[in-house]
Amino acid sequence: MITDLYVENGVGRRVTDAISIFTGSHGITAHFQHDVHPAMQIAQEGDEWWIEDAVARGWAILTQDKSILQQGPEREVLKAAGGTLFALSRADFPMWEKFRCFAVSWPAVSAMLAASGPQAMVLQKTGHEIRSL
C-alpha cells in the first residue's frame, strides 16, 4: 500500500496542502516536488531522474504532464521502476479543478495505491481512465 504522493510542481502546492490536510482520514501524505527536489536543474538529466527517485522512495506520482505516459524515456523509466502515476487529463485546469479531479476518483485512486505498479491513471473532472504501461 502506497502512503505517499509526490506532487509535481505544476499541480501545485495548494493541491499538495489540501491532500495532506486530510492525511488523518485517508492515510496519504502528499509531498511537493519543489520541497523534495528543490534544485530541479542540477541533475540535468531530463524528467527521468525524479520519476526514478520518487518511485524508489515508494511514492506514487501526481502530475499534470500527461505526456509522460506517451512513448518515451519517462514512460520507460516509470515502467521499469514499477511506478504508479496519476496524470491530470489537462494541464490547464484551474487549481480547484485539479483537486476535484483527484477527489472525484478517490475510490479508484485508493484502489490503485493498494495495488502494485507499474500502473497509471488519467484523472478527469468527472471520472478516470486506467492506462496500461
Next chain:
Amino acid sequence: MGGDAQGLGVRATGRSESAREIGALRRICGECRGSEMPLYTRVRVDERIEQRAKTPRYSFTAAGQLVGRPGSTVKRWTAGHTRRHQGATVIDPPLIRMDGTPESLPLSFLNLLELQMLVRYRDDAALQSIRKALDYCAVELQVDRPLLTVDFKVHGGELFTRFSEEHDDLLVNATRAGQTTIEDVVSQATANIDYASELAQRWWVVSRDVPIVIDSRLAAGRPVTAETAVRIDAIVSRASEGLGVDEIAYDTGASTAEVEAALQHAAA
C-alpha cells in the same frame, strides 16, 4: 537537409555511416583544409538525447507562437507551399525537414532551433540560401542536422563563409552587409542554445537574461522556468485565476523573478 546536401556538388566527406553512428565531429587541425586529412575528430553522441531532440512535440501553431511567426508561415516553411506566379504553378520546397507528420505533431525541438534561425535572419538572407548553407555544413560536419551539434556553434561561421565563397552566394543581404556578417548569423543563432554531450539541449527562448527555456529533456519540450522547471502555462493559468506573483511563486515553487518573466513573456 542532409540528403539534399549531397546534391550540392560540394566536397563529399564519406558518409558511409549514419550520422547517429558517427556522432558529432570536433575539429582537430586548422591546417588540414585542402589535404585528405579529416577536419574533425569523431565524437560519439548520446543516442537517447539525440532521439529526444528529434521527437515531434509541436504543432505548426505552437511552434509559430514560440518563434514569433504565424502557424501558417511555419507550415509553409516546413511542409512546402504551392503558389501561382505569372500564371504558372510554383512549388516552394520545405526549408526544414519535419521530424513528424502534418497529420499529428509535425515539429521537434531541433525543428524549433532551425525555425528560430530562419526567423532571425529572414531579413538578412534569402531563406533558400540559409537552407543551402546548412546543407553544406551537414556535409562538412558529417551530420544530418548541423544545428543540433556544438560543432556548428564553433565552426558554423567559418563554414558559412566557405559556402558563400565557393557558391558565389552572398548569403547575407548586401544592403545590410555593414551591419551583419556571416559569422554574426551563426553566432547569434547559437548564442541562446546550451549544449551538453555535444548536442543542443536547451534554448533560452527570449535571451539568457530571461529565465524561460525550452529543454528537450524537460516537460516534454514545453517552455519552463530555467531554474525550477515549472511549466510557463502553469504559471499563466494561475494568473488568469487571479493569483498574484507571490501566490503563484508559492503554489508552483518558481521564484518571483521567474513568475514575472513568464507573465511578461506571455503578455508580449
